[in-house]
Each structure stands twice: as structure tokens, then as C-alpha cells.
Amino acid sequence: MERAYHKWFSPMLGKEMEILVFGGRGVPVIFFPTRSARFYDFENWKVIEAMRPKIEAGELHVFCVDSIDNESFYSDGSPEDRILRHLDYENYILKEVIPFINKINPEKKLISAGCSLGGYHAVNIAFRHPSLFTKVVGMSARYDLTVSLPFFKDLFDGYFSDTIYYNMPTRFIGMLSDKRILRRLKKLEIILVIGQEDSFLENNKELSSALKNLKVAHDFFIWDEEAHRPRYWREMVKLYL
Template structure:
């Protein structure tokens, strides 16, 4: 009887540089060497290495090794923005600096190493918020958006989840909460760009963010944006569910 050969290791590269946008060092893990690039945001309070630790990268092993996808796991600054002790106006400004880091540093880094014309953006929980928010705000940069178990209005208090701006609201917050700015999109050129993106929202039936996802889906439908909303049984807000979701939707 022939013994099975061990699985082929996933190609893995660690990256670190000083970010001018954030004025601090930022780290990243890159898995694979070709295929459609996938920009993957971490969950709330998680780090760039947690997707690997939670076996979510392992769930994509075959596609990574077959050069179907190349996964770029970025770090976050959520503890310095949404979950910091700063004043609410400074929390959203720190988030905007993080967005500039993604736009002016991470995406050019991806483009330099991967010549694909496609770019997927995704994340789980708060990472799903990051993915959907930046994807809808900058639709010419992305060809696919996948938001898993995400919340799309951080200003709305929910059971076990606070308003992350303590009742404060300004224009910066408005334009970074999909459930606020999406219903108001009326520029036809912008709509045409968004309509070209493959958009998928995934949420558990018992997840606290179910209504948030249904609200965003309704808003997208109202402005004529094709998308898919998948509602899973149970809460589906754990790594064991995300390991299955990435197989189905990425």
C-alpha cells in the first residue's frame, strides 16, 4: 500500500514597511505567487496572521497552490481608530489614514507583484465592513467584493455592539458607513462602475448583523446594483464557518 505524500506547503512571504500614511510600521502576509489577487482584511482586533492561525488560509490551499488566487493578508489599525479612546472625529480620521495606506501603499504593492487585471477584496466581521466600504467607495479598483459576517453601520447600537462613535456623526462618518451612503448614490457614472463588480454578502440567520446585511442588500437593489445575499443557518460568525465561506465565494 502506497503512503500518501504530504500536502504541498503554501508559498508564504512576510512583508513589513514603514507606512507614510499611518506614520508607523505595517505588516502583511502574502500566500501564493499568482492568480487573482485577494486583499483580505482581518476581523476586529485581529492581526494579519490570524487568518493563517484560524486555518482559513489552509481552506484555500488548493486554489493558492494552483495559482488561482494569491492572498494578501493586511493588518489593521482598528484599535487606533474605531476602538480607540480618541474623540469620535479623530477615530474616523484615523480610519481614513488607514484607507490611504490601503489605496496608496498596499494596492500598488499588490499591482507590482501581480499583473492580473482583477482584484478581489474581502474580510470577515469588521474585516467584511472594511472590504465592502472600500470596494463601494473605489469601485474602479476592484472586480469582486465579498463581505462575510459584517456590520455595515458602525453608528447603530445593537445588542452586544455599541455605536462606535458615541452618538457623534459627521460627513466623514456618513461616507464610510455603507448603509448610510449607498442609498444616496445617484451619480450614473459611479453606479455603472459599481454595477461591474461581483458583489457577495454572507451572513448567519442568527447573527446580530443580519438586519444590517438585509438593509444593504435592499439599498443595492434600489439603486440597481446586482449582488448576491446568502443567509446561512445559525450565527455563522466563527472561523469554522469562514473556512467554508472562502471555498464557496472567493
């Protein structure tokens, strides 16, 4: 399996960012890491190994990006600074990572995927920019970071703004009225996966219901148990990516 390491100074983030790339052809996948995790964790957790057959067959070309969650959602900055830093990260993906992918892979399709908070990143960017993606897979994720749950706090400490609203998929999808965006969403292959005992189950059900109300086709899979661990993600990627 081809493996390549890339690093460059990001103008969008003002720091060096790293990426691991697996494979050399196929549909590119931007794979977002879990909460505050690193670009190499999916490899260490054998999630990439589970994808080896599809990567070696030239079906998937996987780009494991790094996170800056400790500078955004989990920073000590103000709630507004947290969401603005997150937007810097979104711009890094849009203006640096995707052009980088396009330079080395001519494939017209693009998948956004992630686990846990990475699933939030994957779904949020795909729903906000549906014309750029053809498929999104969110695994074990929550899609409204303003909700307080056992062991998972409101990441904005009760603060709310339009900027936060338009970055919480459960909220903005439920009220979506832009027909242009809706048409593009309906072309997107959407897969949501969550465990029956996962704290984020109800939030996933809410997002699925919002999509149904908009008549946006999607697949929603509920696994047994919590299903919020690498051993589950190793099986999920085989089925859904």
C-alpha cells in the same frame, strides 16, 4: 503553498505595517482581518488552509493585511479622530498596499474580502472606490458602525458627520446618486454572507435592499445559525472566493 512575510514603514500611518502573502500568482485578494485582529490570524484559524487548493492552483494570490482598529474605531480618541484615523488606513491600502500588489502581480483583477469588521473594511473600500476592484466579499459584517446593537455599540458615541456618513455603506449606498460611481458599482461582483442568528442580519438585509433599489446585482447568502466564527469562514472562503 508559497508564503512570504513583508514589512515596511507606512508613510500614510506613521508606523511599520506587516503583511502575509500566500501564493505567487492568480487574482490578488486583499483580505482584511476581523475586529482588532492581526495579519496572521486567518492563517492561525486555518482559513488560509481552506483556500490552499485555489492558492496552489494559481487561482488566488492572498494578501493578509494588518489592522489598526484599536487606533481608529476602537480608540479612546474623539469620534472625529476615529474616522480620520480610519481614512489614514484607507489611504494605506490605496496608496501603499495596492501599488505593492501591482508590482508583484500583473493581474488586472482585484478582490476585496474580509470577515466581521474586516468585512466592513472590504465592502466600504470597494464601494467607495469601485473602479479599483472587480469583486468584493463581505462575511459576517455590519455596514453601519453608528447603529447600536446588543453587544455591539455605536462606535461614534452618537456623533455624526459627513465623513462618517460616507464611510457607512448602508447609509451612502441608499442615497447614491452619482451615475459614474453607480456604473462602476454595477460592474463589481458583490457577495454578502451572514448568519441567520447574527446580530448584523438586519443590517445586511438593509444593504441588500439598497443595492436592489439601485438595480446593482449582488449575491446575498444567509447561513444557518450565527455563522460568525472561523469554522464558518473556512467554509465560506471555499464557496465565495
